[in-house]
Amino acid sequence: MQFEQFDTEYRKVLDAVRTGMDEAQARPEIDRLRSLAAALTDPNDRTDAAHDLELLEDVLGTPPAAPRSARLQQAYELQAVAVAETGTPAERIERLQRALAELAELVDGAEPADQEEMRGIGHTLSLLVGALEAER
DSSP states (O other), X not given: OOHHHHHHHHHHHHHHHHTTOOHHHHHHHHHHHHHHHHTOSSHHHHHHHHHHHHHHHHHHTXXXXXXXXXXXHXXXXXXXXXXXXXXXHHHHHHHHHHHHHHHHHHHHTSOHXXXXXXXXXXXXHHHHHHHHHHHO
């Protein structure tokens, strides 16, 4: 994922928070942005995204999210493996699609709040599949 994609999504959420989006509405969006940030390929971009998310938390006036459940942690670990930049585009797409299938199984047994965040991870993985398919 490129920083420009993250930044576009970040600015939408930041604008919404600044114009009155409440915490209940913003929390799933911030979690989705965290997933997008984790998928950034450049370490410097990930650092910039982390700073942006801190600013967004400050604007929202909420503390960082509570510790993750074991199931949600599994989803993030699955994402970390899936977004690795090793292999051919076809291999990467296959790895991402396997991760999406495993993620769907995790979502089924998860708590509602975790399901929302896991769906955000799935959305990120789907975006990466689309980007890789477009490069072919």
